[in-house]
Amino acid sequence: MNYYQVPPPPALERYVRYFWVFDSNEEDGSVKTYKIVADGAPGLVFQFSRTFYDVNDNLFPSFFLYGQSTRNEYNTSVGNFRNIGVVLQPDAVKSVFGIDSIDITNKYADADLLQRERVSELLLNSTDTDHCIELLGVYLLDRIRANPYKSSNAAAYASGQLLMNPSSNLLKLLQEELNLSERSLERLFRTNIGMSPKLFARICRFQASLTTLRNSSYDKLSDISYGYGYADQSHFIREFREFAGVTPNAWLKKATEVVENYPEWKI
Numbered sequence: 001m002n003y004y005q006v007p008p009p010p011a012l013e014r015y016v017r018y019f020w021v022f023d024s025n026e027e028d029g030s031v032k033t034y035k036i037v038a039d040g041a042p043g044l045v046f047q048f049s050r051t052f053y054d055v056n057d058n059l060f061p062s063f064f065l066y067g068q069s070t071r072n073e074y075n076t077s078v079g080n081f082r083n084i085g086v087v088l089q090p091d092a093v094k095s096v097f098g099i100d101s102i103d104i105t106n107k108y109a110d111a112d113l114l115q116r117e118r119v120s121e122l123l124l125n126s127t128d129t130d131h132c133i134e135l136l137g138v139y140l141l142d143r144i145r146a147n148p149y150k151s152s153n154a155a156a157y158a159s160g161q162l163l164m165n166p167s168s169n170l171l172k173l174l175q176e177e178l179n180l181s182e183r184s185l186e187r188l189f190r191t192n193i194g195m196s197p198k199l200f201a202r203i204c205r206f207q208a209s210l211t212t213l214r215n216s217s218y219d220k221l222s223d224i225s226y227g228y229g230y231a232d233q234s235h236f237i238r239e240f241r242e243f244a245g246v247t248p249n250a251w252l253k254k255a256t257e258v259v260e261n262y263p264e265w266k267i
Contacts, residue, residue: 040068084133100190185197
C-alpha cells in the first residue's frame with residue numbers, strides 16, 4: 001500500500017488541511033477492514049473503482065463528501081484500489097458547500113449530486129495524480145466562489161484555538177473573546193463545525209492523546225491522562241473507547257496506521 005499527503009495551494013489553506021493519495025496493488029481480492037475514529041475534520045474521497053463499503057455493507061459513491069465523525073465505525077475494501085481525497089478544515093462543509101455541517105455529521109453524500117458539472121468524470125479520465133489534485137483544487141475554488149455563504153471567521157478561530165490547546169478548558173474564554181453567549185457559541189459550532197463546542201473540544205483532546213500514544217512519548221497511560229486534563233486514567237480510557245472503539249492498549253495491538261486516523265484493523 002502507498003499513501004502520501006500534498007499540501008494545499010495558498011488560496012485553499014483556509015479550507016483544506018491537505019490532499020492525499022492512497023492506493024493498493026494487491027491482486028488477491030482480499031478483504032481489508034479499516035477503522036474510522038473521530039478526528040475533527042470532514043473530507044472528500046474519489047475512488048477510481050468502487051471498492052469500499054460502509055459499515056452497513058453499502059458501496060460508497062465514486063465521489064463523496066463525508067461529514068464530521070463523532071463515533072467510531074468500520075469500512076471494508078475488496079481487492080486493489082486507488083483513491084484520492086481531501087481532508088478539509090473543521091468548518092469547511094458550510095463555507096465550501098453551503099450545507100449546515102450538522103446535517104452531514106456521521107453521514108456521507110454523493111458529491112456529484114452537489115454540483116451541475118460532474119468533476120468525477122474528469123478525475124476518472126485523468127491518469128496523472130498531480131492533475132487529479134489540481135482538478136480537485138479547481139473544483140473546491142469553484143464551489144467557494146459560487147457559495148453565497150461566506151466562511152465564518154469566528155468558527156475558524158474557535159476551532160483553531162481548540163485544536164492548538166486541546167488540554168485547556170477554553171470554551172468560556174472563547175465566549176468572551178467572540179462576545180457570544182453559550183447558546184450562540186453552540187449554534188455557531190452546530191452550523192459550521194457539525195457538533196457542540198464541548199464535543200469538538202473532547203475530540204481535539206482525544207486526538208492529542210492519540211498522537212502521544214502513537215509516538216510512545218510517555219512512560220505510563222496515567223502520564224497521558226493527566227497531561228491532557230482527564231480526571232484520571234479511567235476517564236481517559238472511557239473517552240478513548242468512545243472515539244476509537246477500543247482501549248489504548250488494544251489500539252496499539254490491532255491498528256496498522258498507514259493512513260492516520262484510518263488504520264487497517266486486525267479482526
